[in-house]
Amino acid sequence: MALVITNLTKQYNKHKTGLADYSITINKGILGLLGPNGAGKSTLMKIIATISKPTHGTVFLDGEDIVANPDRIRKVLGYLPQDFGVYPNLNAYEFLTYIAALKGLGGNDLRKRIDMLLEGVNLTADAKRPIGTYSGGMKQRIGIAQALLNDPKILIFDEPTVGLDPEERVRFRQLVSDLADDCIIILSSHIVSDIETIADEVAIMQNGRLLAKAIQPDIIKNVEGRVFETLIDSSHLADFKTKNLVIDTNRQKDKTRVRYITTTPLAGSTALTATLEDAYLFLTHSNA
Amino acid sequence: MKYIYSIIKADYLQRTRSYAFLITMAITIYAAYSFVPPPSAHYTTLNIVGFKGVYNSAWVGHLSAMMTTVMLSLYGFFLVTGGIKKDVDTEVGLIIATTPISNFGYLLSKMLSNFLVLLTIAGTTFVVSLAMFFLRSSGYPFVISNFIIPFLLLALPALLFISAIAVVGEVFLGKRAILQYIGFVFLFGAIMGHTQGESNDTIAVITDPFGLRTMTMSIQNQVNNEFHTHIDGVSMGFTFHKKENAFRTFTWNGITWTPVFMLSRFLWIILSFSLVYISSFFFHRFDFKQIAHKKKKATRYADTTPLVPPAITAISMSALPPILKNYSIIPLIKTEIMLLVRKGSKWFWLVNAGLCASMLFTPLSISHIYLLPVLWFLQVTRLSELATKEKTNRLHYFTWSSYKPLQRMLPAQILAGVILMVTLALPLIIRYLLVLNGFAVVNILLGAVFIVLLAVCMGIVSGGKKLYEIVFFLITYLVTQKLPLVDYLGAIAHNSQVLYTVLILNIALCCISFWARNYQARHL
Numbered sequence: 001m002a003l004v005i006t007n008l009t010k011q012y013n014k015h016k017t018g019l020a021d022y023s024i025t026i027n028k029g030i031l032g033l034l035g036p037n038g039a040g041k042s043t044l045m046k047i048i049a050t051i052s053k054p055t056h057g058t059v060f061l062d063g064e065d066i067v068a069n070p071d072r073i074r075k076v077l078g079y080l081p082q083d084f085g086v087y088p089n090l091n092a093y094e095f096l097t098y099i100a101a102l103k104g105l106g107g108n109d110l111r112k113r114i115d116m117l118l119e120g121v122n123l124t125a126d127a128k129r130p131i132g133t134y135s136g137g138m139k140q141r142i143g144i145a146q147a148l149l150n151d152p153k154i155l156i157f158d159e160p161t162v163g164l165d166p167e168e169r170v171r172f173r174q175l176v177s178d179l180a181d182d183c184i185i186i187l188s189s190h191i192v193s194d195i196e197t198i199a200d201e202v203a204i205m206q207n208g209r210l211l212a213k214a215i216q217p218d219i220i221k222n223v224e225g226r227v228f229e230t231l232i233d234s235s236h237l238a239d240f241k242t243k244n245l246v247i248d249t250n251r252q253k254d255k256t257r258v259r260y261i262t263t264t265p266l267a268g269s270t271a272l273t274a275t276l277e278d279a280y281l282f283l284t285h286s287n288a
Numbered sequence: 289m290k291y292i293y294s295i296i297k298a299d300y301l302q303r304t305r306s307y308a309f310l311i312t313m314a315i316t317i318y319a320a321y322s323f324v325p326p327p328s329a330h331y332t333t334l335n336i337v338g339f340k341g342v343y344n345s346a347w348v349g350h351l352s353a354m355m356t357t358v359m360l361s362l363y364g365f366f367l368v369t370g371g372i373k374k375d376v377d378t379e380v381g382l383i384i385a386t387t388p389i390s391n392f393g394y395l396l397s398k399m400l401s402n403f404l405v406l407l408t409i410a411g412t413t414f415v416v417s418l419a420m421f422f423l424r425s426s427g428y429p430f431v432i433s434n435f436i437i438p439f440l441l442l443a444l445p446a447l448l449f450i451s452a453i454a455v456v457g458e459v460f461l462g463k464r465a466i467l468q469y470i471g472f473v474f475l476f477g478a479i480m481g482h483t484q485g486e487s488n489d490t491i492a493v494i495t496d497p498f499g500l501r502t503m504t505m506s507i508q509n510q511v512n513n514e515f516h517t518h519i520d521g522v523s524m525g526f527t528f529h530k531k532e533n534a535f536r537t538f539t540w541n542g543i544t545w546t547p548v549f550m551l552s553r554f555l556w557i558i559l560s561f562s563l564v565y566i567s568s569f570f571f572h573r574f575d576f577k578q579i580a581h582k583k584k585k586a587t588r589y590a591d592t593t594p595l596v597p598p599a600i601t602a603i604s605m606s607a608l609p610p611i612l613k614n615y616s617i618i619p620l621i622k623t624e625i626m627l628l629v630r631k632g633s634k635w636f637w638l639v640n641a642g643l644c645a646s647m648l649f650t651p652l653s654i655s656h657i658y659l660l661p662v663l664w665f666l667q668v669t670r671l672s673e674l675a676t677k678e679k680t681n682r683l684h685y686f687t688w689s690s691y692k693p694l695q696r697m698l699p700a701q702i703l704a705g706v707i708l709m710v711t712l713a714l715p716l717i718i719r720y721l722l723v724l725n726g727f728a729v730v731n732i733l734l735g736a737v738f739i740v741l742l743a744v745c746m747g748i749v750s751g752g753k754k755l756y757e758i759v760f761f762l763i764t765y766l767v768t769q770k771l772p773l774v775d776y777l778g779a780i781a782h783n784s785q786v787l788y789t790v791l792i793l794n795i796a797l798c799c800i801s802f803w804a805r806n807y808q809a810r811h812l
Contacts (some may be wrong), residue, residue, distance in 0.1 A: 049689045051688045079689050081685035087677070089630040098620070101619035102687060104614060104692075109611070110611070151608070151611055
């Protein structure tokens with residue numbers, strides 16, 4: 001199974017471009033999408049989810065054009081949008097039954113499947129309560145359950161860990177890893193560590209364009225041998241930032257420990273092991 | 289003052305930058321055009337039995353101001369109400385609640401932004417009224433004061449009062465929109481009833497919020513004196529006449545603005561501000577935990593909620609039961625009906641049941657002309673969100689990316705709406721069937737389809753509920769006034785013309801709805 005995206009452009013208006021001539025091939029496994037706000041991640045996911053039409057370009061799923069025939073992908077799609085909502089008057093069970101009907105699911109086992117999914121996201125005890133009374137994390141979990149209802153072959157998760165507590169985030173990452181054997185999973189997040197721990201491949205986007213797409217070690221190679229740490233006077237930090245790409249700072253009384261990327265490190269700096277976050281910030285800043 | 293100005297500005301821009309407002313403006317321009325009918329027209333907007341005023345500046349200016357006051361007060365309330373609810377829904381209210389703005393300051397800003405919205409529309413009708421004078425008048429001199437002063441003294445205080453009432457209604461009735469609508473309809477009816485009274489003493493003038501009694505009495509007195517007749521009164525609104533009706537004309541030169549009248553207009557302005565000031569003491573300031581019944585609800589749910597929030601456990605997709613495909617829309621219809629039924633307060637179904645039962649016993653014509661349109665209108669908040677609720681609840685990502693949403697989801701919504709409306713009309717339908725009046729039954733069925741399709745179409749095209757709520761209210765009001773033009777349910781004239789017209793409209797609405805939703809669902 002492969003999703004082949006070619007020369008995809010989404011022009012919202014004269015001044016706003018969502019995607020610009022974007023091409024990518026996505027295979028089975030987890031693709032992590034990274035990019036600053038406005039990079040076009042959500043636009044890309046909306047187009048794949050068939051709720052937005054590209055201005056130009058094609059999206060093929062196993063050789064079938066899903067822009068022209070959106071129902072082809074809808075049958076196998078699980079989608080968790082960034083800012084989705086619910087009908088507050090329905091309870092979890094009614095809501096999932098409704099989503100199942102939307103997805104064209106039925107049969108005697110549907111109820112059992114919903115029960116098991118509710119159990120999987122730990123909402124069984126609250127399944128009879130109106131969803132309007134749920135916390136943000138519980139709503140996010142019901143969102144995850146609905147995405148898995150139809151045994152999806154393509155899963156799109158747009159900022160899925162928003163609202164989840166640290167324990168839930170770890171478990172969610174485990175769940176996604178388990179699903180990846182049989183699916184295409186596209187996962188966008190602002191939290192690089194979420195992507196870092198589970199993504200087979202990473203795509204970095206900016207201004208509607210693809211900056212890089214590769215397995216994590218290849219992305220990290222961009223900054224290998226360029227990441228350093230040093231201790232500077234806090235009063236020099238602003239000046240230091242203008243000359244170097246600062247990744248992280250940690251204040252220590254009058255001094256500040258700085259993690260930065262450069263080809264000409266300050267004397268006394270310590271070389272560090274590069275991470276995906278270093279590579280992401282390096283690529284997005286050098287292409288800004 | 290800085291906060292108030294900012295809220296007024298933001299609120300005004302937010303309301304006016306919508307398709308619903310643009311469509312309302314277009315309807316208003318047409319309405320303003322129709323306020324001054326051509327001499328050959330078969331209707332009048334100021335009904336003086338057997339008489340008509342000549343189209344001089346005073347007549348056109350006062351008539352336009354008066355009709356603007358009545359019509360804009362009537363549907364303007366529906367247009368401006370909901371400003372506080374919007375802040376609740378968008379949670380902007382929570383931010384506002386943390387600012388130093390006082391309750392009165394906030395409510396005042398809401399009232400003034402309501403007023404500005406209505407003023408924008410009134411300004412448009414004013415411009416159209418000037419154009420109408422030159423279009424309809426036959427050589428009478430143009431006197432600008434005959435246009436400006438009636439607008440300032442009649443329309444503006446009335447619209448300010450309506451703006452205040454909208455705020456007060458929201459403060460006291462909160463999210464119960466339908467109760468606000470019913471309350472306003474009764475208030476409006478009472479005001480109009482008072483306007484058409486016989487007396488013109490000081491008390492009567494002062495207690496007239498719209499200030500119209502002075503004008504209608506002036507016209508009535510002139511006609512009675514000039515033609516030595518005794519007309520009972522002057523009524524406002526669109527009144528249709530038979531072709532052969534001939535009118536005698538008279539020249540009316542306006543009214544003298546007495547100190548009592550000026551004082552009454554000033555008092556209504558003061559009262560508008562006072563109402564908002566008093567209601568500020570009862571304003572929730574977006575703290576809903578104060579509401580007792582919600583507290584009870586929270587306690588009940590707390591019993592079932594574990595102390596430690598549960599997290600995601602393992603889900604083994606291979607262990608889940610296999611799925612079967614089922615593309616039937618029946619489960620969707622069921623859920624849509626469930627959502628329709630659960631919308632609003634449960635006790636309100638008692639009102640619906642009462643009206644349904646009444647339709648079994650009242651004369652057929654009364655049931656058809658008054659009870660059924662009113663019963664259907666009481667479902668306005670249900671119908672108005674039939675095709676907008678996915679977007680309002682941000683569920684459209686799921687519905688529009690589902691399998692064949694256009695062929696399954698939209699028909700399910702329409703059918704659910706029609707099933708509800710037909711169910712409510714069943715007592716009347718059964719009675720018509722018992723007297724073998726199949727034609728009336730078909731008219732009612734087509735009317736049910738029409739009012740549902742109108743909700744769906746307007747919801748999709750305007751992207752909100754407001755436009756439909758205003759239009760549905762106006763249609764219902766005009767049907768109960770027996771205006772044949774809007775008789776969508778065949779209440780007044782049971783003939784094939786109504787039936788075919790509604791049928792064609794239904795087909796048109798259906799086509800527009802499907803086309804617009806098809807575009808919308810792929811252009812998020």
